[in-house]
Amino acid sequence: MFYNNGDEQVYLGSADWMTRNIFNRIEVCFPIINERLKKEIQTIIALQLEDDTSAELLDGNMEPIKFLSSKGLRAQDRIYNYCKQIENPLN
Structure with a gap:
């Protein structure tokens, strides 16, 4: 996530940006442009x-x-409950 002078931007990509990978393969990041998904x-x-x-x-x-x-805030439980309440998460 980038604030970008007030223009918040979200990108997804590989979490495996390690030296052994960065120089031996192509890593791809892409912007999330759908506001709801962002x-x-x-x-x-x-x-x-x-x-x-x-x-x-x-x-x-x-x-x-x-x-x-x-x-007592456990992210896995809270994310699971959040995703259960999202209406049509893939639409």
């Missing part, structure tokens, strides 16, 4: 960032993040 993706990412029960630090060690206090 908002859904932004909501899902926000839910992921609020996780305070099962979040891990992506530093190569995959260590759980220790929070000083927890509201």
Whole structure:
């Protein structure tokens, strides 16, 4: 997601941008231009960032993040429930 001076843009692409791949194959990213889908993706990412029960630090060690206090927000459950309430998610 990019703010781009107020023109919010969302792109999807491979999450495997590692040195071994970047120089040996072509990686593709593409913009999400449908506003409804863009908002859904932004909501899902926000839910992921609020996780305070099962979040891990992506530093190569995959260590759980220790929070000083927890509201019990588990991203997987919240995203599952969010997707269940979306009407016609593929339309």
